[in-house]
Amino acid sequence: MVQVTRAAAIATAAAAGTLAVALIVGGAASEEVIPGLADAGEFTRWGLPAARVVMDLTAALTVGALLAATLLLPLDVTGGKGRLSGDATAYLRASSWLAAGWAAAAAATLVFTVSDVLGEPVDLILTGDRLSGYVGDLPQGTALLLVILMAVVVALLARTTATPGGALALLALAGIALLPPPLTGHAASAANHSVAVTGLALHVAAVAPWVGGLAMLGRHALTGGGRLEVMADRYSRMALWCYVAVGVSGIANVVSRLPDPADLVTSDYGRLALGKIVLFGVLGWFGWWHRRRTLPALADRRPHAFARLASVEVAVMAAVMGLAVALARTAPPAPALEEDAVQVLLGYPMPPQITLGNVVTLWKLDFFFALLVVVLGGLYLAGLARLRSRGDRWPIGRTVAWFIGLLTIVLVTQSGLSRYAPVLFSMHMVQHMTLGMLTPIFLVLGAPVTLALRALRPARIRGDRGPREWITILLHSRYVSVLTHPVVAAAIFVVSMFALYFTPLFQNAMRNHLGHIAMEVHFLAAGTLFFWVLIGVDPAPRRLPHVAKLVVLFATMPFHAFFGIALMNLGEPIADGWYRAVHPQWATSVLTDQHTGGAIAWGFGEIPTIIVLVALVGQWFLDDERTARRKDRQADRAAARHENDELAEYNARLAALARHDEQTEAERAAAKKTAGKKTAAKKAGSGKPGTAGTAEKTGTAEKSDAQKSGAAEKAGSAGAADEAEGAEPVGEDAT
Numbered sequence: 001m002v003q004v005t006r007a008a009a010i011a012t013a014a015a016a017g018t019l020a021v022a023l024i025v026g027g028a029a030s031e032e033v034i035p036g037l038a039d040a041g042e043f044t045r046w047g048l049p050a051a052r053v054v055m056d057l058t059a060a061l062t063v064g065a066l067l068a069a070t071l072l073l074p075l076d077v078t079g080g081k082g083r084l085s086g087d088a089t090a091y092l093r094a095s096s097w098l099a100a101g102w103a104a105a106a107a108a109t110l111v112f113t114v115s116d117v118l119g120e121p122v123d124l125i126l127t128g129d130r131l132s133g134y135v136g137d138l139p140q141g142t143a144l145l146l147v148i149l150m151a152v153v154v155a156l157l158a159r160t161t162a163t164p165g166g167a168l169a170l171l172a173l174a175g176i177a178l179l180p181p182p183l184t185g186h187a188a189s190a191a192n193h194s195v196a197v198t199g200l201a202l203h204v205a206a207v208a209p210w211v212g213g214l215a216m217l218g219r220h221a222l223t224g225g226g227r228l229e230v231m232a233d234r235y236s237r238m239a240l241w242c243y244v245a246v247g248v249s250g251i252a253n254v255v256s257r258l259p260d261p262a263d264l265v266t267s268d269y270g271r272l273a274l275g276k277i278v279l280f281g282v283l284g285w286f287g288w289w290h291r292r293r294t295l296p297a298l299a300d301r302r303p304h305a306f307a308r309l310a311s312v313e314v315a316v317m318a319a320v321m322g323l324a325v326a327l328a329r330t331a332p333p334a335p336a337l338e339e340d341a342v343q344v345l346l347g348y349p350m351p352p353q354i355t356l357g358n359v360v361t362l363w364k365l366d367f368f369f370a371l372l373v374v375v376l377g378g379l380y381l382a383g384l385a386r387l388r389s390r391g392d393r394w395p396i397g398r399t400v401a402w403f404i405g406l407l408t409i410v411l412v413t414q415s416g417l418s419r420y421a422p423v424l425f426s427m428h429m430v431q432h433m434t435l436g437m438l439t440p441i442f443l444v445l446g447a448p449v450t451l452a453l454r455a456l457r458p459a460r461i462r463g464d465r466g467p468r469e470w471i472t473i474l475l476h477s478r479y480v481s482v483l484t485h486p487v488v489a490a491a492i493f494v495v496s497m498f499a500l501y502f503t504p505l506f507q508n509a510m511r512n513h514l515g516h517i518a519m520e521v522h523f524l525a526a527g528t529l530f531f532w533v534l535i536g537v538d539p540a541p542r543r544l545p546h547v548a549k550l551v552v553l554f555a556t557m558p559f560h561a562f563f564g565i566a567l568m569n570l571g572e573p574i575a576d577g578w579y580r581a582v583h584p585q586w587a588t589s590v591l592t593d594q595h596t597g598g599a600i601a602w603g604f605g606e607i608p609t610i611i612v613l614v615a616l617v618g619q620w621f622l623d624d625e626r627t628a629r630r631k632d633r634q635a636d637r638a639a640a641r642h643e644n645d646e647l648a649e650y651n652a653r654l655a656a657l658a659r660h661d662e663q664t665e666a667e668r669a670a671a672k673k674t675a676g677k678k679t680a681a682k683k684a685g686s687g688k689p690g691t692a693g694t695a696e697k698t699g700t701a702e703k704s705d706a707q708k709s710g711a712a713e714k715a716g717s718a719g720a721a722d723e724a725e726g727a728e729p730v731g732e733d734a735t
């Protein structure tokens with residue numbers, strides 16, 4: 001434990017030392033951090049970055065402890081049922097304290113931020129009503145408040161949670177809590193904010209598990225914790241991906257702020273960034289050395305070299321975190337050309353008159369969707385490669401569908417269309433309709449979950465949970481069951497459309513880059529859920545009959561048409577403030593363009609309906625064929641074993657019913673013949689009308705009984721015939 005405390009103290013000192021040096025060298029420690037703003041005093045100038053470093057470090061440690069509890073340490077499988085091991089529970093409880101520290105550091109950062117923005121000392125902020133007034137108005141204030149709330153929830157629940165699923169949910173919550181501050185810092189107002197915002201979010205999301213995970217692994221090694229080799233192996237596989245993500249996003253961050261590479265050496269911001277790049281290289285060397293030397297030693301149960309190197313590595317990481325905060329406090333060089341108001345809002349200059357040529361040629365990188373496509377495409381290819389290496393086959397149609405889906409995302413988010421979508425409602429609608437109604441159809445036909453389940457290996461330790469087991473658990477969970485209920489999926493698909501466009505939500509989403517990404521991801525996710533229920537080929541909690549799928553499709557699509565018609569008939573522009581602010585001179589009026597958008601929404605609904613119908617009919621046909629082939633195989637197998645199979649028994653039952661029908665018919669005919677003879681004899685013998693009447697009555701009674709039983713039998717046969725009809729292909733094929 002002494003070693004852990006010493007390592008923690010060294011890391012803290014490294015973070016504090018680098019922060020101080022970088023603040024002085026970069027100029028952020030001097031007065032007037034941002035020219036033109038009042039200075040809040042020395043305490044705030046040093047207190048804000050210090051609180052921020054503590055916040056970043058405790059956030060990373062919370063994520064690391066939750067990661068250790070859920071994904072790095074294997075479950076305890078004694079007694080058959082996988083549960084959190086003693087060590088994992090200890091990490092979970094530790095995450096509670098760390099999250100409490102995170103919340104406290106975020107609260108301190110909030111106070112210092114308000115003090116910094118208003119240029120007033122902290123004591124004034126704490127005593128007056130400035131804090132409560134500015135928290136809601138200031139995006140950074142709201143972001144930090146969200147962090148405090150989420151961290152407090154993690155701190156409270158981590159004390160009582162006992163299940164692996166609950167711990168994983170806390171890890172997800174902690175992951176979400178990392179994002180609000182970087183997304184509302186100066187990245188949100190950077191010149192190319194599409195790259196800056198996504199880049200910083202990815203950067204921070206990759207740094208936390210990388211740094212926090214290593215800190216926990218180092219602690220585990222220093223304290224002689226159990227299953228260290230398993231933990232190290234899992235961490236090292238994850239760390240490689242985090243390293244790549246941190247590097248790529250870090251470079252994207254720098255490029256978005258320093259368009260001129262010369263700024264890397266001529267500006268304070270550039271020099272600090274260069275320092276980070278050098279330290280990043282040093283961290284790469286640590287990783288390489290671990291793989292070469294210390295991990296093999298650890299596998300041989302000699303953990304000391306690993307523990308020592310990991311402690312030094314964590315100290316370097318903490319130093320980079322200090323440098324990162326100083327970098328975030330340093331103003332990047334001002335852009336060479338003054339930006340106009342539209343460019344500030346859009347993050348790029350107003351595009352020229354819209355023409356097909358411009359839409360096709362004026363491509364623009366949307367970092368978020370580019371990354372999404374690369375990750376989804378890469379994972380799919382990796383899955384295919386795994387199947388191929390095992391000699392397994394995968395239908396080519398699914399692969400084609402998946403990549404067509406990804407291509408549609410590229411076309412609407414990276415081509416010239418993405419330049420016009422924020423300024424023309426009609427082009428936004430093309431983007432929305434494609435992402436919400438066309439892309440999902442192809443993606444669900446790609447069967448990604450089936451591919452993942454086939455490609456991923458089961459957990460190495462029996463009863464433990466790896467990615468494959470987590471996917472299976474998620475698929476069987478009640479949340480997925482509720483979400484994939486056709487009524488719920490259809491309601492999300494339809495209601496969210498009306499809720500977005502006919503409330504102020506749309507305007508807010510257009511104004512904020514993060515909101516814009518969230519809106520587009522929502523279209524994609526809601527569409528994917530809806531079409532997964534309808535035509536998805538992946539395993540799902542419930543399988544709807546084909547007829548029910550058609551009913552859901554035809555019950556939902558009219559709402560979509562109403563939506564388009566409602567837009568076409570609106571007399572007032574929606575998101576008026578936004579569209580007027582970015583209205584191009586060459587365009588028609590905002591309202592006319594909105595009506596065009598409504599017509600596009602209305603007309604577009606037909607395309608997915610036709611594709612889904614074709615897919616449904618195809619699946620129906622293939623299902624029938626598959627069932628027939630299965631029954632054939634069963635029959636063949638049964639015949640080979642000289643056993644009765646289900647189909648043979650069914651056919652025998654039908655044959656027995658037919659024999660029974662014939663027999664009854666013959667008996668009825670015989671009874672009729674006998675009755676006719678008797679009547680004739682009676683008529684010939686007595687000739688009394690009364691007797692004849694009685695005899696007729698008896699005959700009628702007999703006949704009606706016969707009719708009744710005949711009808712009953714017929715009903716029976718009809719039922720059987722119906723069944724036989726239903727099973728027609730099977731019966732026909734079998735004979």
Ligand code: HEM
Nearest residue numbers: 207247250251253254276277280317320321324325327328
């Ligand atoms: C190729 C290497 C790297 C580059 C180019 C890079 C660059 C950047 C840039 C430009 C920012 C944005 C600063 C701002 O808001 O103006 C940033 C933020 C950040 N970086 Fe890095 N970085 C790199 C590696 C790392 C590493 C290795 C770590 C941690 C171990 C790290 C941790 C962070 C953190 C925590 C932030 C957010 C700071 C805050 O806003 O509180 N970075 N980085």
